[in-house]
Amino acid sequence: MKQTYFDTLLQIIRGSDSGEITNTQTLIGNFINQLDFEKKTEDLDCYIFAAALSKQFDFENDTNINLYLQRFEVSQIILFNMLAKHFPLASIASHLANKILEQFIELHDEISILNIGIGTGRQELALINELELNGKLPKKLILFAVEPSDESLSQAKANIQAAAAEKGIELVFHSFCTTAEEMTPETWDFISKSEYPLLVNAAFALHHIRELEEDFYTRNRVIQHIYDLNPLAVIMCEPHVNHNTSSLEERFQNCWRHFKAVFNIINQSELSHEGKTALKLFFRREIEDILGKPENIRTERHELGEKWVERLSLSGFSPVNLDILPDMPMPNGFSVRWNNGYLGLEYEKETLISILVQK
Known part of the structure; x- marks a missing residue:
């Protein structure tokens, strides 16, 4: 340009x-x-x-x-296939996040996962396949799935149930058709009572939390709820750019x-x-x-990795730097590096996605 x-x-x-x-x-x-x-x-x-x-x-x-x-308009399914094959940015981020999740899951036969913004369950299906490939499948998985689209949530449940049954995982799937900021105290309390160690996964979801105030305290309140669950770790993927202004x-x-x-x-x-x-x-x-869009209805409110680190630290989280880089070959032009408390996914030295691992 x-x-x-x-x-x-x-x-x-x-x-x-x-x-x-x-x-x-x-x-x-x-x-x-x-x-x-x-x-x-x-x-x-x-x-x-x-x-x-x-x-x-x-x-x-x-x-x-x-x-x-x-x-040039094409159907959604064709677009998704094109994205998966020819636009590796999101798939690399998802694979990196799954590699991180795997390092926590492999230590437990029974595990709980809270997924905020589960969509149709694409990341979880890839995670299950990767765990099977590496001989690290858990015996039991309690999945708390948060997703505002009822259609996507239903599809995620069906997809993950089928995969778990095929691979011999005992699956308990709890559905919450809502957004992170609209989760009720009863929902947070229900999740907190899980008897198994808990991981929290939020891929490209938390930036949709919006408020009219410039500082967006609702995001901090959601993160505080997550911290109060006492998770093993929270793993987040977010676009690394400030559109929250x-x-x-x-x-x-x-x-x-x-x-x-x-x-x-x-x-x-x-x-x-x-x-x-x-x-x-x-x-x-x-x-x-x-x-x-007018300021009061915008939803793509991305923030820099440093800002998410700041928000997480306010609730008591601390960054975890895991040694995953040697296991991740990158396509031409792509690279990853730990930077200021997050893993930066870069293309030609421009950081495009922040991957945060905190506990």
């Missing part, structure tokens, strides 16, 4: 503070109309940012542009840097032009939330 494009959009954002919304809308429209999606990859990348900003200022984009982008200018600069690296990963993949565009449009939804 051209730096001049970044400067132009940043100037438009700074000019919007004058209150001349009509002028801002015109500037964004003119910027979008000069982009050449067919010939220039960086122009499509920049359009995604400009289109997100246009929503911030209640501006409808050119219909022809949206019709062009519709050519009311400053649109700051969010734009952070968002540009983070997703510029994400788009670079896609650009270096073996996907066709159409495939690369489809994946970028998948991330467009996150960028639109970060840059286009």
Whole structure:
């Protein structure tokens, strides 16, 4: 992406503070109309940012542009398969988190896991397979699954029950169709009464906790609840970028840097032009939330690893540095390193994901 494009959009954002919304809308429209999606990859990348900003200022984009982008819409299942094969960032983070979980699980025949944001159970299925491969399957697993989507939660339960039955694990599956911040005192108390050692896993979930106050004390309250469970450890994966600020200018600069690296990963993949565009449009939804939605309804409120370390330490947690790096070969351009209390997953020296291990 051209730096001049970044400067132009940043100037438009700074000019919007004058209150001349009509002028801002015109500037964004003119910027979008000069982009050449067919010939220039960086122009499509920049359009995604400009289109997100246009929503911030209640501006409808050119219909022809949206019709062009519709050519690249694909089904969710195809997108997920493309992500798994050609976008290794999330899968590497999940594998690293599972390697950490495995080091705790192997010490216990019976174990409890609280998973906040379990989705459809993809990470747990991979964990069970890895444990079986290494001869470390527990005899009994108590799983407390928290997920706001009832459909995903039901699918997770079915998937994990089938895998546990196949591998001879005694599974007890407790479902909680809710968000972390909406878990009741009774739910926290129920989990605390588990008779087996407890691990807490939260993959790309806690950044969705939101509050109107700038400091987001609700996150600290959820972390305090987790600490009060006295877990063996809490393992978290989070995007390493600060989008938890009311400053649109700051969010734009952070968002540009983070997703510029994400788009670079896609650009270096073996996907066709159409495939690369489809994946970028998948991330467009996150960028639109970060840059286009009003402050009181945004959900993609990512924070830096250092900030999560600070939040965890307030409740009494301390970082655990586990020696897992020699066992993890990385694809070209990727690296991992312990840094300031978290494991940083990097691409071309830009930290994109923080993996925290605390107890």
